[in-house]
Amino acid sequence: MIPLSHVLTLSVILFVIGAAGFVLRRNIITVFMCIELMLNAANLAFIAFSRYLGTLDGQLFVFFVIVVAAAEAAVGLAIIIALYRNRETLNIEDLDSMKL
Amino acid sequence: MPVTLEKIPGQEERVILNMGPQHPSTHGVLRLVLELEGETVVRSLYDIGYLHTGFEKSFEAKTYTQCITLTDRMDYLAPLSNNLGFCLATEKLLELEIPPTAQWIRVLLTELTRIQSHLVWLGSHAIDLGAMSVFLYCFREREILETIFENVAGQRMMTSYFRVGGLAVEPPLGWLKPVEKFVREFPDHLREYEDLLTKNPIWLERTVGVGKVSAEDAVAIGLSGPSLRGSGVKWDIRKNQPYSSYEKFEFDVPTRSEGDVYARYLVRLEEMRQSLRIVRQAIDGMPEGRVRANAPHIVMPDREEMKTSIEGLIYHFKLVTEGFHPPIGEVYQAIESPRGELGFYMVSDGSPKPFRCHVRAPSFANLQSLGKMIEGRLIADVVACIGSIDIILGEVDR
Amino acid sequence: MATLSDTELFLLVTMIKIAVVMFVLMTTVAYLSWLERKVVAHIQSRWGPYLVGPHGLLQPLADGVKFLFKEDIVPLEVDRVVYWLAPFLSFALAFLSIAVIPFGGTFTIQGRTFNFQITDVNVGLLFIFAVTSLGVYSIVLAGWSANSKYSFFGGLRSSAQMISYETAMGLAVVGTLMIAGTLSLRGIVDGQSGTWVIGTFNTYLPRWNIFVQPVGFFVYLTAAVAETNRIPFDLPEGEAEYSNMVTVSCLATLLFFGGWHGPLFGPGWLRMLLPIFWFCLKVFCFLFFYIWMRGTLPRFRYDQLMSFGWKFLLPLGLLNVLATSFVVAWLSA
């Protein structure tokens, strides 16, 4: 059987990669995708714990995370489109004022 | 790209889209420039001339008889209508009466041509909107008609069968048999197409209310033929200014008041039925007699006469080497071609070649209505509208 | 023949199953194009392919050879990776979904029972939906990678179409699921064996879901036609549609037409193989229906297509779900 720590290690690596991308990338869409990556890393941990603790609750949390991610993607991407329409850029360094 | 639309300042988000000249549903080489806002056509421009062959210039360098073969190539779906228009104009110039047999055969063949042309229209219109089978059914029927033309004139498409003063040759014996068979069978086939399209909800969705043109607009923009009648104007040259003894035939002029793609579709379908009626009357009442007028200085003598009499030989020689001399003057003769008013404006300076022969091509005028139909509508409707005005680019560009 | 261990036997049988299914699917897809051309041709009073082999039966082979030797034109400025990936993806997904489709009952080798199915997943139906939902990428990427305004618009539109109709398709099968109470395709089919018995009266109607879920079936069928981009929803065109057609036809058979259930008779081996025959027959009927439609109907306009999906099919599917849930609750109470 796969040891729990190995699954968690994968989760951590993915999370850290996502975090690094979040910090390093300049394209707002890529940054957004890094957030999704981090969410997924967390999901993996939930599933792993659910498997090793023998309860379904972890899976339900994943369920909710997916729903939240969907909502977040919808709104976030709509904001990106609105931003792009007004500023004509996707670089977050140029998106530094609160005004649209 | 010579013709293009300029961007309007402040409307930079609009897309300028080029459609054609090799788009499959432009029925030839028509190029459209569309300005789109989202999916809606805001402005449109058409660019033609890709098939321009300078027929009108060529007419001036050919004798009247030689010109007839050129007319075939303008509206290549209705060559006999073009032949008829040219011959009628010349005959008007010459004040030449042609015998009733020739007139009856002319009427019969031009009505068959109308059916043939409408069949091609129906098929290509249907395939533009995705109904593939109708296209092939229509071409199956067209094949029968082409065979009839070949039997009579020796050519399937470029018939050049009518001559100034009558017909080129007598039609072969028994040529009416296949016509009778066609007349018997065609109504069933027509019903079959109607079953596939007329009440089909998808077909209705695509055509009803699309490409509307009001009666006033249609007249002002110069629409003619079935497209004009689809807008509710009851005008048919065969009825209102009869030529080639159309006044002796009974038929109705179908009109619809809606002025949309569906109305034009229904009008053309009904026209096929009326044409069939005329053909039937022409078969039944076909008079006996010569098919060429008795005017030796204009009409070629029979082969027999040419070989046995000195006058025949001289007339033949004169006509072949020089042609005939119409009087000085100008005439305009319009006929109802399958697409609308096909007019020949003929100016003679007394020489055997036309001084000027201008063709009022119905497709050329009808194409102007396209902008009115598509502006403000979705881009997908453009295809339906092009199909519904039934243009032939050979005729548009001449 | 030496006796094999259980694992070996399992592996062997699975490999054979995969090979057979792949072979059958590939030939079906190839010959579906032949069938389509032939049937549409006969509808349109033509001959269709008839030169290569008897009745043109070798035409798909000839086409394949032609494709192999055809010059592959890659337009300038295209995104190479994506340009190659997109069609590959679409085929791979189409084959993937066939893995969970059961096409017959069971058979026994050395005392072990096997399914006529590559693998039985207990969420088989969801699996198919998952795979088809990835099919959007192949279209949108293909449209994008060609680096042309027109193909990009085409890709966007057809992917929007697929997404819209996927929703309706999902709703359409929910009714069936509620009746079956399982997501396993095998389970759904097993629930449809026998005949409908009302009280003590045997109607001799097979217990297929179509009789209790006609609305669901209608919505499913329409959505499936749109999902596979067939006429009258054929705004984009593609070859992979053939394998998708097979998948949705299989699914329709499984969900609404009792899968492999049909009259059984004859000796044992016949009883084992007849279900497969019934299954294939039903799937074939659906495929024929598809082709038939292509020969008959005109095409929708894009906005009409979208409003049809969202304003008609989706509410209809929802109502169907609602009604079914009430009936199921009332019956179980």
Added chain:
Amino acid sequence: MATDPNSDPIVQQLQAFAGIAFEEARAFRGELTLYIRPESLIRVCEFLRDAPGLTFKFLADITALDLYPGEPRFEVVYHLLSLDTARRLRLKVRLPGEDPRIASAVPVWPAANAFEREVFDLFGIVFEGHPFLERILLPEEWEGHPLRKDYPTEGFR
């Protein structure tokens, strides 16, 4: 057809409206041709279109004649049709060979648009006030106007 064209009701009505615009009337093979002075073309057209009893609402055609080397060299020909009375009428306007110009009939009949472009393309007659006077059949960079009688018909351009 030896009837005097001047006794035609159309001619009389037009003469009563604008006798000054009116040059000449001819009849040939039962077709009536009116020669109009170029400067009053639009007025006459509007009158013909709107006057009761005339109602030439349908513009069938516009074309031109090149009478080279005669002068005035060009004749612009308008074919009108009344759908109510089923009558046809031909209007003609004579234009000089040097810089032929005439007012556009598009405001009167929108149908004139394409016809005038064609005449401009093939004869080089300028229609003033036309909304989009570009070549229509020939390419934009074409030299000369092919339907003029002095346009060479052989040899390299």
Added chain:
Amino acid sequence: MEILFYICAAVSVLAALNVVLQRTPVYSALSLILVLCLLAVIYLLLGAEFIAVIQVIVYAGAIMVLFVFVIMLLNAGREVPSERSRLARWLGVPLVIAFLLEVLWAVWNQFPSGTAPAADFDAGPAAIGHLLFRNYVLPFEVTSVLILVAILGAVVLAKKEE
């Protein structure tokens, strides 16, 4: 079974790296989709079939489609490196590595590799449904409202101003 996990894990880490290192957003998105699908396989291995399928349907099949659409619509090309991004790299990379090591250390301490999984349990859709509509019915309803709000928000935000 285990070997499949390690293959998936390795590929998903590589793909995740590609998400971050790739300068063309479309490739980033495609890599992310690959990660999501591989994670779904891992979920399957961990006995969560329903969630695995949901992951593919919703995450890979719907959310990422949105991303791909937006990338293509906005025609997001290659990212150009800027001055400040270099600063971020010098500062960020060591910090990230430090963070990674720290969490890993915690995980390995907390869960020695011998931790055995619990016995097989029913993770089918029926069980999840029961749990969802009994114990978690309030969060479920709240998320449905959230989704509704998100839809409305997205429509309002993305709509063109008249």
